[in-house]
Amino acid sequence: QQDNLCAQYALNSLLQGNYFTAVDLAEIAQQLDNEEQLVGGKKIDAESQNYDDSGYFSIQVLQKALDIWNLELIPWHEQIAYICNLSNHWFTLRNFSGNKSGSPHWYNLDSTQPGPTFIDDRYLPHLLQQIEHDGYSVFVVKGVLP
Numbered sequence: 001q002q003d004n005l006c007a008q009y010a011l012n013s014l015l016q017g018n019y020f021t022a023v024d025l026a027e028i029a030q031q032l033d034n035e036e037q038l039v040g041g042k043k044i045d046a047e048s049q050n051y052d053d054s055g056y057f058s059i060q061v062l063q064k065a066l067d068i069w070n071l072e073l074i075p076w077h078e079q080i081a082y083i084c085n086l087s088n089h090w091f092t093l094r095n096f097s098g099n100k101s102g103s104p105h106w107y108n109l110d111s112t113q114p115g116p117t118f119i120d121d122r123y124l125p126h127l128l129q130q131i132e133h134d135g136y137s138v139f140v141v142k143g144v145l146p
Contacts (some may be wrong), residue, residue: 004055011065020065026051029061081141084131093119093127094145 011020029051036049050058063073081094091110097103106119108127119127132138 004052006055007057007062008055011062015069022055025057025061025065028064029057032058032060032064079140080143080145082128083139083141084136085139086134086136093124 005022008020008022008025011025012018029048032050033048050061059073066073079095081092083090083092089112091108091112093106093108096105096107104121106121106124108117108119110117128138
């Protein structure tokens, strides 16, 4: 990898081809900078937060690049639920974020347990990793839940 072009390599690895050059991503970053200047009233000569001379590109640049392919990047913790399966057992991990603070409240809704089990938001990635390590398949639920 040259310089700090890991974003370019990550995108091309994801897509399994040489679809994006550093110049392509710099153009996307410049477009985002221009849009931000229009909306936010930034100075035209302000330093870009979307890229720099080392080859760094922001998450917004990656998202915009993937828009071309109708793909999107979604932070894993912003999911609403997971359904997990191993052999003939299924269970749900669900986010109930109806509280005023908007912070996630995850619960394990496994029917083999005596009741719902609270999952600390900081523990969720470890739990998902452990579930996969134990051989479960983990599926993301998309959409609006009742």
